[in-house]
Amino acid sequence: MHGRLxxxxxxxxxxxxxxxxxxxxKIYTELTNKIVQKRGDGHYDxxxxxxxxxxxxxxxxxxxxxxxxxxxxxxxxxxxPTEEFQTLCNGELSFLESCLxxxxxxxxxxxxRCFIMKTSPDPDWKMELHLxxxxxxxxxxxxxxxxxRRFVVKQSKVSAEDELKFTTDKISTNFxxxxxxxxxxxxxxxxxxxxSHPMGLQEQCLHNEFELAQNAFFTDPNDQSAWLYHRWLxxxxxxxxxxxxxxxxxxxxxxxxxxxxxxxICDKFEFSLSVNGTLNDQDTKWVNHRNTTEASHLWxxxxxxxxxxxxxxxxxxxxxxxxxxxxxKHVCEKFGQSETLKEIVPVSNILFSCELSTATTDVxxxxxxxxxxxxxxxxxxxxxxxxxxxxMRALEPVRYEQDAMHCIQKLIKVDPCRTNYYExxxxxxxxxxVIKTTANQQNxxxxxxxxxxxxxxxxxxxxxxxxxxxxxNKLTTTKGCDYMxxxxxxxxxxxxxxxxxxxxxxxxLEDLSLKDNNIKMLDVLKPLKNCKSLKLLDMTGNSWxxxxxxxxxxxxxxxxxxxxxxxxxxTGH
Amino acid sequence: MTEYLRMSGMYWGLTAMDLMNSLDRMNKQEVLEFxxxxxxxxxxxxxxxxxxxxxxxxxSAIQILILYNCIELIDVERAVGxxxxxxxxxxxxxxxxxxxxxxxxxxxxxxxxxxxxxxEAVDIKKATDFVLSCMNFDGGFGCRPGSESHSGQIxxxxxxxxLVNGLDHVNVDMLGWFLCERQLPSxxxxxxxxxxxxxCYSWWVLASLKMLGRLHWIxxxxxxxxxxxxxxxxxxxxxxxxxxxxDPFHTxxxxxxxxxxxxxxxxxxxxxxxxxxxxxxxxxxxxxxLL
Numbered sequence: 001m002h003g004r005l006x007x008x009x010x011x012x013x014x015x016x017x018x019x020x021x022x023x024x025x026k027i028y029t030e031l032t033n034k035i036v037q038k039r040g041d042g043h044y045d046x047x048x049x050x051x052x053x054x055x056x057x058x059x060x061x062x063x064x065x066x067x068x069x070x071x072x073x074x075x076x077x078x079x080x081p082t083e084e085f086q087t088l089c090n091g092e093l094s095f096l097e098s099c100l101x102x103x104x105x106x107x108x109x110x111x112x113r114c115f116i117m118k119t120s121p122d123p124d125w126k127m128e129l130h131l132x133x134x135x136x137x138x139x140x141x142x143x144x145x146x147x148x149r150r151f152v153v154k155q156s157k158v159s160a161e162d163e164l165k166f167t168t169d170k171i172s173t174n175f176x177x178x179x180x181x182x183x184x185x186x187x188x189x190x191x192x193x194x195x196s197h198p199m200g201l202q203e204q205c206l207h208n209e210f211e212l213a214q215n216a217f218f219t220d221p222n223d224q225s226a227w228l229y230h231r232w233l234x235x236x237x238x239x240x241x242x243x244x245x246x247x248x249x250x251x252x253x254x255x256x257x258x259x260x261x262x263x264x265i266c267d268k269f270e271f272s273l274s275v276n277g278t279l280n281d282q283d284t285k286w287v288n289h290r291n292t293t294e295a296s297h298l299w300x301x302x303x304x305x306x307x308x309x310x311x312x313x314x315x316x317x318x319x320x321x322x323x324x325x326x327x328x329k330h331v332c333e334k335f336g337q338s339e340t341l342k343e344i345v346p347v348s349n350i351l352f353s354c355e356l357s358t359a360t361t362d363v364x365x366x367x368x369x370x371x372x373x374x375x376x377x378x379x380x381x382x383x384x385x386x387x388x389x390x391x392m393r394a395l396e397p398v399r400y401e402q403d404a405m406h407c408i409q410k411l412i413k414v415d416p417c418r419t420n421y422y423e424x425x426x427x428x429x430x431x432x433x434v435i436k437t438t439a440n441q442q443n444x445x446x447x448x449x450x451x452x453x454x455x456x457x458x459x460x461x462x463x464x465x466x467x468x469x470x471x472x473n474k475l476t477t478t479k480g481c482d483y484m485x486x487x488x489x490x491x492x493x494x495x496x497x498x499x500x501x502x503x504x505x506x507x508x509l510e511d512l513s514l515k516d517n518n519i520k521m522l523d524v525l526k527p528l529k530n531c532k533s534l535k536l537l538d539m540t541g542n543s544w545x546x547x548x549x550x551x552x553x554x555x556x557x558x559x560x561x562x563x564x565x566x567x568x569x570x571t572g573h
Numbered sequence: 574m575t576e577y578l579r580m581s582g583m584y585w586g587l588t589a590m591d592l593m594n595s596l597d598r599m600n601k602q603e604v605l606e607f608x609x610x611x612x613x614x615x616x617x618x619x620x621x622x623x624x625x626x627x628x629x630x631x632x633s634a635i636q637i638l639i640l641y642n643c644i645e646l647i648d649v650e651r652a653v654g655x656x657x658x659x660x661x662x663x664x665x666x667x668x669x670x671x672x673x674x675x676x677x678x679x680x681x682x683x684x685x686x687x688x689x690x691x692x693e694a695v696d697i698k699k700a701t702d703f704v705l706s707c708m709n710f711d712g713g714f715g716c717r718p719g720s721e722s723h724s725g726q727i728x729x730x731x732x733x734x735x736l737v738n739g740l741d742h743v744n745v746d747m748l749g750w751f752l753c754e755r756q757l758p759s760x761x762x763x764x765x766x767x768x769x770x771x772x773c774y775s776w777w778v779l780a781s782l783k784m785l786g787r788l789h790w791i792x793x794x795x796x797x798x799x800x801x802x803x804x805x806x807x808x809x810x811x812x813x814x815x816x817x818x819x820d821p822f823h824t825x826x827x828x829x830x831x832x833x834x835x836x837x838x839x840x841x842x843x844x845x846x847x848x849x850x851x852x853x854x855x856x857x858x859x860x861x862x863l864l
Contacts, residue, residue, distance in 0.1 A: 002771065004818040006805065028574055036623045062577045064625040070671060111673045141768070143721050150719050178766045182721045185710035224754075224766055232710040235747075262741050295741040421753050421790040428746075479786070 031055060039068050044075035053095060060099045060106040070115055082121050089120040097131070104135060110144045114151055125156030140170065141179050160190040171216065178225040184209075185232060198236035203357060209233055210363055214370070217383065221374060227383040234364075234394050241269055241327070243319055244297075244350060247464055247486075248332055249339040255301045256485065257317060258463055260350050264295040271299065272318040272326070289463070289483050290505055297460035298483060341464055348436050351458065356394070364391055382415040389425075398433050405429075420454070423474075428457040435461050449473070449491070456480035462487075470495070471513070478502040478527075492517065493538070504530040516541035522550055529554045537561065579621040580611060584633040585825040587640055591850050592828055592841045601641060608634050609646055615658075616651030617669070627669045628659060632681040635688050640853055644689070653691045656682050664699030665717075675716045676707050680729035683736050684847060687859050692736070701739050704730050712747030724755060724764040728777040731784045732846045735862045745785050745864060752778050753790035760795030761814065771813045772803045772823045775830030780845040783833055786864035793834050800827045 009017065035051050049072060052065040060066075073092070077085055093116060099109045117123045132149040135142060153163060164187045167180040174180075192205035199206055210233055216226035239260050247256040255273075263269055265286055273280040288296030318329040332342055356364070368391040375384045389407045392400035408426045412419050430451050435458060438446065445467040453473035459480035462468060468487050472494035481502040484490065489511040497517040503509070504527035512534060519525070519542040528534060534555065539547060539562040551560050575582060583604060590596045611618045611634060617626025618634040631652060638644045659666050659682065666678040679700055686692045706718045707730065713722025714730035727748070734740045755762040755778050761770025762778045775796060782788045802815040804827065810819030811827035825848075832843040842851040846861050 001820050001822055002813050002817075003769075006812065006816060006818045025574060032623075059574070059577075063627065064577070064619070064623070067625050067669075067671060107673070111671075115671070141765075143715070143723065147716060147720050176767050179721050182709060182711075183719075186719050228711060228751075228766065264741075294738060417756055417758075417792045417795065418753055418790065419792075421750060421787075424790070425746075 028055065035065070035068065039071075044072040048072045056099060056108075057095075057102070060103055060109045063108050066108050066112045069112070073116070073119055077119065086121050089116055092116050100135070104139065104142055105144055107144065110148050113148065117152075117155070123155075125152055128152045129156070129158065136170070140174055140176060143179065146179055146183065160187045163187055164191060168212075171212070176225070177216075177223075178228070181225050181229040185229070199233070200237045203359065206233060207359070207363055210367065214367060218370065218374065221378055221381050221384060224383060227387060230387060231390060234390050239350070241319070241321060243317070243328060243330060243344050244347070245344060245464070246317060246330055246332060246342045247339065248315060251338065253303050255315070255317070256463065257299045257301075258460060259297050259299070259319075260345065262295045262297050265293050265299060268295075268322055269327070270320045271301075272320055273301070274316040274318075276314055277316075289460075289485055298463050298485065300485065347461055351432050351436060351461075361395065364395055367391055368395065379410075380414055382411055385411045385414065393429065397429070398437060401429070401433055423452070423454045427451070427453040427455050431457050445469075459483040476518070481506070488533075498524065500524055500527045503527045506531055508533050510534060511536040513538040514542065515539070518542065525550055525554075534558045576621040577624060578630075579624075580608070580618060580630040580633040580637075581620065582821055583607070584636050585821040587637055588849060589821065589825040589828050591640060591853075592832060592843060593839065594841065596640075604637065605641065605643055605646060608637055612647050612652070614651075616648060616653070616655030618652075625669065626655065628656070628666065628678050628681040628685070629668065631655065632685050635685050636847070636849060639688050639857070640849065642853075642856075649689055653686065653689055653694050656685050657694045660695050660700065664696060664701070664703035666700070676704055676714060676726050676733070677716070677729045679704050680733045683733050687736050688847070688857065690857070697737050701734070701737055701742075704733050705739075705742055708743075711751045712744040712749075713751050722751065722765060724752070724762075724774050724777040724781065727752070728781050731781050735784050735846050736859075738860070738862050740784065740862050740864055743785070745787070749782065749785050749787035749790055752782050752785075753787070756791055756796065760792065760797075760799035762791075762796065762799075769814065770799065772800055772811055772830070773813065773826040775800055776826035776833075776848065779830050779833045780848070783845040784863055788833070793836070797831065797834060797836050800830050803827055 031051060031054060035048070035055075038048055038051070049069060052069055055062055056065050069092075073088070076088060080088065093113070096109055096113050096116070099106065103109065117128065129149070129152055132145055132152060135145040136149070139145070152158070164184065167184050167187070170180040171177050188201055188205060188209070192202040193200060194202040197203060197206070210230070213226045213230040213233065216223055217230065241263050242260045243257055244260045245258040247258070248254070257271065265271075265288075271284075271286055273284060284301060286293075286299045286301050288294060289298040289300070290296070314331060316329060316331045319327045321327045330342070330344060332340060368388065371384050371388045371391065375381070375388060378384065385407050389404045389411075392404045397404075405426065408422050411422050415422075430453065431448065434446070434448060438444065444465045446462055446465045447469045449469045449471040451473055453470070453475060456470075456475065456479065460483045463483050464486050465484065466486055467489045468484060469491045471491045475492070475495040475497055477499040478492070478497060479502055481490070482505045484506060486508060487506055488508055490506070490509060491513045493513045493515040495517050497514065497519065500519075503512075507530075509531045510533050512528075512531070515538045519539070528537070535558055537555065537558050537560045539560060542562075547560060547562055551558065587596065587599060587604065590599055607622075608618070610622050611620075611624070611630070613619065613626040615626055617628070618631045619626050620630045624630070634647070635644070635652065638646060659669070659678070661667060661674065665674045666682045667674055668678045682695065683692065683700065686694055704714070707714045707716070707720065707726070709715060709722045711722050714726045715721050715723060716726055720726070731740070731743070734743065754766070755764070755774060757763060757770050759770055761772070762774040763770050764774050764777065779788065779791065782791060800811070803811045803813070803823065805812060805819045808819050810821070811824040812819045813823050828840055829843045829848055831837050832840045833845060843849070844851045844854040845863070847854055
């Protein structure tokens with residue numbers, strides 16, 4: 001079905017082909033009927049193998065026939081003496097090799113080989129490893145073969161170190177090595193684990209991998225596998241679940257807890273709440289930023305207890321993880337204001353790699369220099385540009401901001417196909433830098449206006465902001481705004497917004513500007529029905545009319561500003 | 574001689590026809606009789622008559638019946654029991670009693686149960702843990718733990734996670750990037766790095782991006798041009814790439830790719846998880862997660 005060229009033929013040739021096909025179908029049908037009959041009669045013998053092999057040799061995807069062969073092998077295993085059965089298994093392995101030669105990508109063949117190897121009284125795993133080597137020589141990207149290899153390695157307990165060496169050899173001799181790099185990513189954590197390191201790998205191992213990847217892409221800058229692998233090396237594993245900030249408000253009584261990653265309550269963790277030393281075992285119902293219990297960064301508790309948030313009371317919150325262990329405990333006490341925000345972990349530690357060691361910083365700095373040199377030699381290579389940006393983000397995201405922005409512009413020119421991806425990443429970097437440089441205080445005002453933002457990232461870090469300015473960007477939706485649970489003033493003027501999904505959860509929102517956006521239909525405004533605190537709504541500059549009905553019915557408490565242009569008619573209220 | 578996938582072949586053809594508003598041109602009676610005949614005592618369906626039961630063809634059979642709104646024609650309880658019986662200790666699913674494990678089968682199992690409204694019949698948590706154990710360094714998914722990322726497997730795993738509300742476990746940016754990098758200068762999409770483009774990836778990759786909320790990371794115009802170039806003017810079908818032989822498999826996925834991009838008013842909206850007409854899925858009230 002794949003890769004078969006269509007060749008035009010004359011009517012004569014077509015007729016000849018049709019006759020030939022008819023003959024093939026006749027033979028196939030007769031054979032099939034015989035097999036079905038035999039299997040139906042419960043005959044598991046050499047003839048069964050002989051008949052089914054005739055079809056399978058041409059078409060190894062007829063899975064029911066492999067099943068009949070398995071049934072036959074199971075039966076014969078009980079009938080034959082071990083030696084004879086072993087010979088039969090060996091014969092089957094040969095037959096399978098002939099099938100694989102014809103079609104090395106048939107699921108049925110590889111799976112049947114696994115079956116035979118598991119059934120065989122004295123399996124020769126070394127031979128199987130040799131077979132894998134051979135087939136990977138033919139096609140280094142044959143994932144069936146790689147998976148079979150992993151099966152063989154597991155059964156015969158080949159060491160991870162040996163397998164790592166195999167991938168090293170493959171990488172040094174071939175191009176198109178993605179499968180080998182992938183396998184490395186699985187083997188390294190087995191050989192060089194280090195749970196204290198952000199990547200979970202020992203630092204020297206990481207440095208070796210940087211060198212290996214560098215050698216590969218400096219030798220051939222178009223070898224995308226090495227660049228892709230390198231990107232992984234710059235990242236880090238999942239964080240352990242923890243609390244980032246705690247926010248307490250007296251009136252209405254609310255506690256909000258911001259986690260360092262999205263998690264689902266009662267599944268991955270629970271909260272334990274104590275007020276003045278007494279455990280609150282009331283039916284405490286924590287909900288997320290969307291008022292459900294699905295995975296989220298932000299968890300909200302309303303009315304925690306009658307005296308829950310009075311200023312002379314101490315509140316203790318613990319995070320209890322799945323295994324029942326109390327993971328961390330935080331106490332907020334004797335706070336004088338009507339609201340308190342306690343930052344447990346600085347936002348920078350969440351957004352960016354933890355402190356890089358001097359050694360790693362040196363390695364990355366040297367890489368950055370080399371990539372910049374390569375970029376001068378090959379300015380059209382997008383991988384170099386992308387890697388330069390990633391290195392800058394890893395080293396000093398704020399210091400290198402302008403350079404990174406400049407690289408993104410170049411990237412868009414060199415790889416216009418992925419413009420939207422690059423613009424979204426630019427938006428992400430800008431937001432990260434702004435969040436990092438803005439101290440985390442309550443009543444925080446966040447200014448992200450005029451930044452050409454195409455998408456919102458990290459909105460969970462905006463959870464405690466009261467004034468957010470996103471005006472004059474390129475946003476098309478309000479996705480992500482559902483995290484802004486403390487926002488009172490939200491400025492979305494001058495974007496391209498067509499959907500307000502996400503705004504329905506903003507209970508404290510009082511002042512919203514949607515001036516000069518792309519809102520065309522009544523339906524779009526539905527989320528605003530739930531914004532109970534909304535007092536001021538600016539809808540000027542949207543090609544909109546018939547706002548009156550909507551406002552009368554759903555926003556009667558709200559003052560709406562608009563100028564409607566309907567075929568030249570100008571109505572303003 | 575393609576009997577060994579007949580049930581799936583029929584699903585591909587019938588779905589494509591419905592999306593093109595032409596389902597009435599097919600022989601409904603014949604189809605339904607055939608499907609019914611293929612259900613075994615164990616509840617599973619084979620690819621054709623005299624073919625062994627397997628999850629792949631069980632899903633295709635159920636999809637066909639749902640398309641025709643005739644699910645009551647088969648023994649639903651037994652079908653549920655069959656799917657249930659294929660879950661293993663570690664949460665994975667075998668394709669049939671012979672034991673092949675693959676994340677494709679996790680998707681088939683969960684999709685079957687969702688369409689039958691019986692998701693609770695299996696251990697969802699374990700099934701999810703298994704799928705997540707197949708996640709790789711590039712954010713993608715493979716057949717089994719340790720297997721290389723492949724767009725087809727990615728589609729299956731994301732489809733699974735969408736149906737069990739587990740997309741939050743995915744590294745969206747990393748995987749979205751891996752997927753948008755599948756687009757080649759020809760505009761077509763490949764399945765993994767350094768491979769040739771193929772129209773069927775217009776489905777696997779695109780539907781995956783749709784589930785992740787990153788469909789805009791692909792250049793639509795270039796992809797549309799590529800898909801249309803794969804249509805053979807003589808037969809009307811689509812091939813894997815321009816100039817090759819056409820078949821129903823690639824025809825369906827060419828059409829569904831165009832549907833996802835909303836490029837042609839004549840094609841109905843397709844559901845990105847089930848690869849079935851959206852209007853059919855709407856009637857079932859299934860909960861699915863899209864980022």
